[in-house]
Amino acid sequence: MDARSYIEAGRDGFVETLSRWLAIPSISADPAHHGDVRRSAEWLAGHLRTTGFPVVEVWETPGLPAVFAEWPAADPDAPTVVVYGHHDVQPVDPVEAWDTDPFTPTVVGDRLVGRGSSDDKGQVLFHTLGLRANLAASGADAPPVTVKLLVEGEEESGSPHFADLLARHRDRLDCDVVVVSDTTMWAADVPSMCVGMRGLTDCQIDVYGPGTDLHSGSFGGAVPNPARALAALLAGMHDADGRVAVPGFYDDVVEISPGEREAIARLPFDEAEWLRTANSAAAVGEAGYSTLERVWVRPTAEVNGMWGGHTGAGGKTIVPRSAHAKVSFRLVPDQEPLRIQERVRRYVLDNLPDGLRAEIGFGGPGVRPCASDLESAGVRAAREAMARAFGSEVLYTREGGSGPEADIADVLGAPLVFVAVGLNSDRIHAPNEKVEIPLLLKGAESVAYLWDAYATALRG
């Protein structure tokens, strides 16, 4: 039986199995649901054993557990794949905004509605269906590549223990490629592959002036005003072309390749619709780049918040004693968060007027950006496998936000390939999350083909 037929025949069972998993409210951000996250891990471990994985383990962390499973290829020289996903889900507030109970999965036509259906349980589960389809098609009792699954339980809480987990189990996770199934495609009829994610670092800048708020009648005009100085620091972070003006900020930025640029331009992007979604009156940003390029392949500096001095009703004619801002930087390959932090720190200190003092605190080490090499064997084979499953060309996208993906690639020393079938319309992190069942089946079919392709393409 070919993979597609196997998968189509297994549709009802797949939906039923996924629904059982979705009924477990594994909200990692809510301590009241931490028992459910553990139940979710146990459920997944059981399912993976049923699927046929000879090795299935629940990996504890100081927080919530991950699930690891391994199914070795028959050929000891076959390549190894690590599949990354997560089994925890977002909170459901405001629960009154849901049309159905978030943990009572409901089929509506081709859709399955429920928290986690798209992010990320549905996308984890297409892997077990895909692997069974691969075996059904080959008639073998082991996959053509060694398949390792690593399914995290704290992704929606910022993966606080994930880097440690990777390091501790480094040897068990040895692999040739990391396949990440936790992103989206452009549209149901425009299959695409994510090939990069922006990184992030964020800071708080505190500028201190006079020891107390001063009366602006007596002192205004003759002492430095920290709010004015902070405004100048924030304003000076961009030049007239919308580029970030922190010296050295672009030193390590890899320019988008002509091939990727061309692929992005071919996406059916409707800027008016995008502006409606953003609820913004204009699309503006760095000169020389399109809107999609600005949010995907270009780094940014954003003022997330600022405060200082009198912020209540009415006027208060003071020179405030201090002013504060939160600023975050989206990063692209090969920017390193720690190097950017040093450059931002230097920019602030070098541009601070006399008589003021500044402190800059960064919110941790930041998140590194990641990208796939479009010319690599791993990406090309995956793109072909998806194209075969979907029956159409696969374009490239990126994501503007960040997850733990760069850490996985870094610790395991293997390239990232994103194979995922979520949609931006899936309402992940919002009420009425859903997934398109036919897309999950295409995801399963994609990996059924992909393991065969990787068996040759990734052979050393």
Add this chain to the structure above:
Amino acid sequence: MDARSYIEAGRDGFVETLSRWLAIPSISADPAHHGDVRRSAEWLAGHLRTTGFPVVEVWETPGLPAVFAEWPAADPDAPTVVVYGHHDVQPVDPVEAWDTDPFTPTVVGDRLVGRGSSDDKGQVLFHTLGLRANLAASGADAPPVTVKLLVEGEEESGSPHFADLLARHRDRLDCDVVVVSDTTMWAADVPSMCVGMRGLTDCQIDVYGPGTDLHSGSFGGAVPNPARALAALLAGMHDADGRVAVPGFYDDVVEISPGEREAIARLPFDEAEWLRTANSAAAVGEAGYSTLERVWVRPTAEVNGMWGGHTGAGGKTIVPRSAHAKVSFRLVPDQEPLRIQERVRRYVLDNLPDGLRAEIGFGGPGVRPCASDLESAGVRAAREAMARAFGSEVLYTREGGSGPEADIADVLGAPLVFVAVGLNSDRIHAPNEKVEIPLLLKGAESVAYLWDAYATALRG
């Protein structure tokens, strides 16, 4: 008996009388003390009758009452002087910081400690002593000029009904000069005359961007950020020389005269001491002006406060939907608050990036700046009268802050002359307010001489 002897002989009685008035807690900002403000007005009216004023009236307002008194000169062609002061006082919080009860006036050596001793009851009261000294010296039973007193009851609450009061009684207040006794001298041993006060207008600027806070991963870099735009607007309000860069801002500014500049430079100003008072690490401001010039004769723009986006703990990677700032402008002659408001509004709207919306709200019509003409007969005679009383040269100062003085001059169509003997060390508006009794006596002596001088100098 000459004026000085009369005043020295009357010292004890003066202190006793002033102490009775200071015992009335006439705090206009506190509704619980509004009855006391009325008692204060009645007390003053009684005292003025005792002094000999043939006309004494309590003038009601929709708020708290003012006191008016008039003592006509014998000569119907003699000039007329309006003396301005106020009988309400500042609140006393924190009351535990006072060494003595704020409304139990206490003599400590040459000082009288109590709320209102310097600001402004002591300075109002030296006028009755001075007027009696003038009569004692001349032997006449009417002053050489018509003396009108206007003593407000809401000055410490922003004089909300004062402009109306002036307009309503415009005819009764007809005069040739307005003598204001509510300011300070440079120091006890450096007598000086205030010759100007800065005006003020203040606004709130609201910048609106996307309809909601946006995730900076998905949208950052491609939509306008209102916090960044506001920072640029605020930063752009000054140029590299510390001048206000709002177009047209300086159009009506009268440059300081060489004579006043020279007089200011002769004041024994200790910048290190001033910085300690300001608790600031540097004195900075408009290029080409000294610190005293910056706070007295130059206009400013100050960011009083700002806020927007995420201001809580930790990071939140958003493009905020809005950002806000409070900005105030100190004004100097001949800047008009309403014209400055129009220029600020135009600056904000002309410099707002695409896709953002701004609102600018001004806190009322603002306060007009005022200044005396140093070459006028009114100022020259007053300076000479003070010099005679103090036995030393009188220098010029200004005040960086603002009161209702410009309105008085404007409505009455008469020039302002400041004759006052407060000190910056009097702790007005703070705990342990005090006044130097010998300076009040010098104030009385100054006006005793001044009325004689005005009788000739101001004759039309």
